[in-house]
Amino acid sequence: xxxxxxxxxRLETLLLIAVLVFGxxxxxxxxxxIITTLTGRQQRLVPIYYVDTEEKxxxxxxxxxxxxxxxPTLLKILRENNIRTTFFxxxxxxxxxPEMVTRISKEGHEIGNHSYSHPHLNGLGEEEIxxxxxxxxxxxxxxxxxxxxxxxxxxxxxxxxVILAAKKCGYQTIQWSIDSLDWQELGIxxxxxxxxxxxxxxxxxxxxxxxxxxxxxxxxxIARVKEQGYTIxxxxxxxxxxxxxxxxxxxxQIQNPPASQ
Numbered sequence: 621x622x623x624x625x626x627x628x629x630r631l632e633t634l635l636l637i638a639v640l641v642f643g644x645x646x647x648x649x650x651x652x653x654i655i656t657t658l659t660g661r662q663q664r665l666v667p668i669y670y671v672d673t674e675e676k677x678x679x680x681x682x683x684x685x686x687x688x689x690x691x692p693t694l695l696k697i698l699r700e701n702n703i704r705t706t707f708f709x710x711x712x713x714x715x716x717x718p719e720m721v722t723r724i725s726k727e728g729h730e731i732g733n734h735s736y737s738h739p740h741l742n743g744l745g746e747e748e749i750x751x752x753x754x755x756x757x758x759x760x761x762x763x764x765x766x767x768x769x770x771x772x773x774x775x776x777x778x779x780x781x782v783i784l785a786a787k788k789c790g791y792q793t794i795q796w797s798i799d800s801l802d803w804q805e806l807g808i809x810x811x812x813x814x815x816x817x818x819x820x821x822x823x824x825x826x827x828x829x830x831x832x833x834x835x836x837x838x839x840x841x842i843a844r845v846k847e848q849g850y851t852i853x854x855x856x857x858x859x860x861x862x863x864x865x866x867x868x869x870x871x872x873q874i875q876n877p878p879a880s881q
Contacts, residue, residue, distance in 0.1 A: 665783040667773070669871030670797035671822035671858050678823040678845065679855040680705040681796065683772065685738055687830035688717045694829060695727055697838050704728045706855040707829065708772040708794075711736030711756035718763055725764040730854040732770035733757055733791060741773055741782045749785040757789070770794050770855055794855060795871060796824045800841075802831030811837045816844040822872075824855060 671677075682694065684707055698705060707724050709731060714721050725731055735741065735752045744752070753771060761767050771791035773782055783793045798818045800811050811833055815825060827834050845852060863876045 663780075664868050665780045666866055666868055666871045667778055667783065667793035667795040668824070668859065668866055668873045669795045670820070670824050670873070671860065672867075672872040672874040673822040673858075676821050676848070676850045677853055677858055678819065678821070678825060678850050679858045680825050680827065680852055681708060681732075681772070681794075681855060682706070682827045682829045682834075683708045683734055684713045684829040685710050685734070686713070688713075688720050689830060690835040691717075691720055691724075691829050693835040694838065695723065695729075697835065697842070698729070699727060701839075701842050703842065703852045704730070704854050705852070706730040706732055706770065708732040708734035708770070709756065709760065710734045710738050710774075711752075711759055712738075714756060714759045714763070721760065721763045725766060730770070730856055731760055731764060731766065731768050732772060732794065732855070733760070733768045734772050735774050738774040740775065740777055742777050742779050746781060746785045749782060750789055753786060753789045753791060792859070794824065796826035797871075798823050798825045800825060800827050800831075800834070800837075802828050802834045802837070805832045808833050808837040808840065812840045812844060815841050816848070819845065819848060819850065821850075822858065824858070 680703070682705060684691070704727075707729055709721060721731070733753055733756055736756045737752065739752065741749050741752070757768055767790075769791060771786045771789075772794050773786075776795060778793060778795075786793050797820070798815055800815050802811055806814075827838075842852070860873055860875045864873055865876060866873055
């Protein structure tokens with residue numbers, strides 16, 4: 621029995637050595653998918669959630685999907701405060717309110733793409749995703765003579781497939797770092813408090829054009845943001861245009877340090 625036990629131990633040792641040797645070979649010499657898999661993990665794509673900056677600038681953004689009753693009031697408030705923002709429009713909203721699309725653009729606000737039908741894009745193929753973006757992009761251009769270049773995925777859902785498809789259509793994918801939660805209809809003060817307590821340099825703030833309390837809360841939010849010394853700009857004015865990367869863990873758009881002389 622002792623001899624069998626010793627032989628078994630030797631066999632286990634030999635098997636362990638064989639596994640280690642084979643693993644080392646695959647890691648350093650083989651062209652198998654192991655290295656590809658590790659590299660793939662490092663290539664996870666994320667949208668821009670906020671901009672890593674010390675400047676006290678933030679961007680307001682409004683998603684437009686259903687309804688337009690409060691939009692004229694929003695535009696009036698923004699105009700009175702000399703503020704320009706970014707509106708992400710869906711195609712069916714553009715079809716229903718073309719005069720509002722024109723008005724938003726004429727008042728100096730940036731228009732972004734929010735897909736045509738507001739679907740769950742992760743469940744679509746690449747060509748279907750492109751079709752969603754191209755269709756509404758053409759509609760916006762026909763009304764404003766401006767080609768949108770920012771895209772916000774419906775429901776905030778994304779994947780490498782979605783981001784790459786958007787990029788191939790000429791879009792940067794944008795999320796947000798502060799959600800006003802106006803869609804939950806919590807009331808004016810809770811919404812104003814939520815936004816201003818979470819405020820930070822480079823923030824992208826999410827509102828909806830037809831939120832029940834959004835228009836009523838907006839003047840208070842603007843006042844509190846300005847009191848903290850922040851400037852409100854459209855998203856494109858917040859973003860770095862070149863020499864940047866997006867942190868895959870936080871979604872921060874970070875500018876690369878200048879090259880050493």
